[in-house]
Amino acid sequence: xxxxxxxxxxxxxxxxxxxxxxxxxxxxxxxxxxxxxxxxxxxxxxxxxxxxxxxxxxxxxxxxxxxxxxxxxxxxxxx
Numbered sequence: 001x002x003x004x005x006x007x008x009x010x011x012x013x014x015x016x017x018x019x020x021x022x023x024x025x026x027x028x029x030x031x032x033x034x035x036x037x038x039x040x041x042x043x044x045x046x047x048x049x050x051x052x053x054x055x056x057x058x059x060x061x062x063x064x065x066x067x068x069x070x071x072x073x074x075x076x077x078x079x
Contacts, residue, residue: 007053007060011073017046018063030062043068 017026027050029043036042045065051073053060064070 005056007055009073010052010054011075012050012052013048013075014050015048017048018050027063029065029068031064031068049073 019025020027027047029045029047032042043065045067047063047065049064049066049069051062051064051070053062064073
C-alpha cells in the first residue's frame with residue numbers, strides 16, 4: 001500500500017490582488033466555479049490570497065478573497 005503525503009502548502013497575501021499571467025486583469029476568486037454550481041452569485045471581491053499546494057507531481061493554485069479563503073489556510077493570529 002502506498003501512502004499519500006500531505007501536499008506542501010504555501011499561502012501568500014497581496015493586498016492589491018493577483019495579476020493574471022497574461023497581465024490582462026486581476027485573478028478572480030477560485031470559488032466562483034463552486035458558486036456557479038451551487039447557484040450562488042459570483043464573488044466580486046478582490047482575490048488577495050494565493051494558495052499553492054505542491055502535490056509532488058503537480059501544483060494546485062487557488063486565488064481567494066478574504067471572505068472565501070478556506071479556514072485551513074488562514075494565518076494563525078499571534079497569541
